[in-house]
Amino acid sequence: MVNNIAIEKAKTSKIHEVDFDNLSFGSVYTDHMLVCDYKNGEWEAPKIVPYQPITLDPSAKIFHYGQSIFEGMKAYKDEDGKVFLFRPLENFKRLNKSAERLAIPQLPESFFMDGLHALIQLESDWIPTNAGSSLYIRPFIFASGNGFHASPANEYKFIIACAPSGSYFSGKVKVLIEETYSRAANGGVGYAKAGGNYAGQFYPTKLAADKGYQQVIWTDDNAHEYIEEAGAMNVFVRINDTLMTAPTNDRILDGITRKSILDIAKDEGIKTEVRKISVHELVEAAKNGSLKEMFGAGTAAVVSPISGFGYHGEDYTLPELTNSYASMLKKRITDIQYNRAEDKFGWRYPVQ
Ligand code: PLP
Ligand code: COI
Numbered sequence: 001m002v003n004n005i006a007i008e009k010a011k012t013s014k015i016h017e018v019d020f021d022n023l024s025f026g027s028v029y030t031d032h033m034l035v036c037d038y039k040n041g042e043w044e045a046p047k048i049v050p051y052q053p054i055t056l057d058p059s060a061k062i063f064h065y066g067q068s069i070f071e072g073m074k075a076y077k078d079e080d081g082k083v084f085l086f087r088p089l090e091n092f093k094r095l096n097k098s099a100e101r102l103a104i105p106q107l108p109e110s111f112f113m114d115g116l117h118a119l120i121q122l123e124s125d126w127i128p129t130n131a132g133s134s135l136y137i138r139p140f141i142f143a144s145g146n147g148f149h150a151s152p153a154n155e156y157k158f159i160i161a162c163a164p165s166g167s168y169f170s171g172k173v174k175v176l177i178e179e180t181y182s183r184a185a186n187g188g189v190g191y192a193k194a195g196g197n198y199a200g201q202f203y204p205t206k207l208a209a210d211k212g213y214q215q216v217i218w219t220d221d222n223a224h225e226y227i228e229e230a231g232a233m234n235v236f237v238r239i240n241d242t243l244m245t246a247p248t249n250d251r252i253l254d255g256i257t258r259k260s261i262l263d264i265a266k267d268e269g270i271k272t273e274v275r276k277i278s279v280h281e282l283v284e285a286a287k288n289g290s291l292k293e294m295f296g297a298g299t300a301a302v303v304s305p306i307s308g309f310g311y312h313g314e315d316y317t318l319p320e321l322t323n324s325y326a327s328m329l330k331k332r333i334t335d336i337q338y339n340r341a342e343d344k345f346g347w348r349y350p351v352q
Contacts, residue, residue, distance in 0.1 A: 067143035078339035182221035190251035233296030303330035
């Protein structure tokens with residue numbers, strides 16, 4: 001059920017200008033967006049308006065102090081045209097967890113869920129059906145209130161924008177294990193989906209790209225001894241037949257794909273371990289052949305196989321497997337998302 005969300009419809013649609021057969025990731029946007037303002041100590045009723053630029057005062061605090069958080073989700077269409085979201089309440093809860101850490105006011109659940117539902121219903125023609133495509137959904141909140149004083153703003157905007165999208169990565173990803181820079185520190189904002197966490201990664205990621213790596217694998221900020229996560233993904237490692245991933249902590253984003261993959265792997269009878277994984281262990285396993293696979297997991301990236309990693313000036317290449325965990329797990333999670341398989345965990349959320 002969608003509770004009365006006011007809708008101002010776009011006069012014309014841009015949908016016919018979009019080449020749905022050649023979608024990149026997140027670069028064309030649908031006709032409408034959801035907007036909700038926080039003013040005078042409360043969130044005002046969300047409304048749907050035509051997709052449009054936002055006007056802000058140059059003193060808006062987002063520009064100066066980076067009070068900005070976001071989420072990433074997808075809408076999927078099945079063969080019969082039915083539309084689904086995947087565990088949307090988890091994104092809502094994480095948005096408010098991020099909001100708390102960035103001193104942004106908590107958003108009411110109904111504003112998020114009803115607003116999201118109404119927007120996806122309205123934009124359902126924009127959900128691509130080509131293999132690997134979906135409607136990427138970007139909910140975000142930022143400080144729109146003014147002032148150079150370094151303190152939380154008194155006004156915010158919550159927006160949901162949508163972009164029909166293809167794959168995030170084309171092909172396998174080669175990663176560099178980071179030894180100098182850190183993404184996050186104990187007591188910091190690493191567990192929040194804060195815009196600044198990504199800005200801080202761009203420079204080290206560019207240095208890695210200059211050396212031929214598409215992503216950085218972040219390590220603990222203390223001694224760069226344990227692997228944590230990649231730019232926009234949690235990381236999984238398969239040593240022999242055990243699948244492992246790092247435990248979440250205040251430096252790591254608690255990924256919804258990560259926890260779903262862990263549940264599916266257990267359901268498949270795969271031995272899983274959530275524990276610290278040292279770079280030393282990874283290098284040894286690569287050398288002795290017990291390192292079978294590595295992959296990243298995230299909403300945008302889904303399950304992205306890692307072809308190899310660089311560390312300390314050496315490159316380690318992973319074997320090509322015919323029956324990889326990555327491809328099996330990707331199939332199982334996308335079959336649930338696209339309504340091609342039974343949803344035994346209750347993760348699908350129909351948008352009717
Ligand atoms: N880690 C980071 C830093 C991310 O940006 C993302 C993407 O959202 C993830 C992990 C994966 O999280 P999720 O599976 O909830 O999309
Ligand atoms: C997502 O996976 O949805 C993300 O938010 C990653 C993003 C940085 C592209």
